[in-house]
Amino acid sequence: QVQLVQSGAEVKKPGASVKVSCKASGFPFSEYYMHWVRQAPGQGLEWIGIVNPSGSSTGYAQNFQGRVTMTRDRSTSTAYMELSSLRSDDTAVYYCARGFYYMDVWGKGTTVIVSS
């Protein structure tokens, strides 16, 4: 079935980087854009950015410009989101989601905790 399986929880220190993966199955990964969205504890959804099907083009929210990199590997049908210079307020659940416009399939989320 169509699904996105994300990597496991991470605990990082301030200033470190984290790389979250999102493995797709059940659909032609190379034909779909992928989004990343995060949700801080008890808060709403925040759009981070999008990567095109080939991985050649990305678009990031201004809040994350310079700190985020989205990539993808067609050979393994996996998308990646790397966030650097982590701060305590980056503690959140990070979701990948399929789609160019609306997001119709979501991963279950990856918890990232930033703590000294």
Place this chain on the structure above:
Amino acid sequence: EIVLTQSPGTLSLSPGERATLSCRASQRVSSGYLAWYQQTPGQAPRLLIYGASNRATGIPDRFSGSGSGTDFTLTISRLEPEDFAVYYCHQYGSSPRTFGQGTKLEIK
């Protein structure tokens, strides 16, 4: 950036009642590119409505969306116990994509 404001923040209703959730945009949402998602505790969001009024695959017909321009509405005609959740609107007509802050639908 288009700011989406949802109201009310919390809606308290009983099963069987009708729910009306509002999403107002700070600028016109082009081409009606507005979606609604449902999120239950500990779960990922689930797409309900796209293009302002189109139900996603597998979504019951008690869910309906309407609106255009800057004002959009999600209506749940008769609430079922599983409908009590948080609902988010999302515009994808311009970058950056943005979400509303959410409406919590709770059991009265």
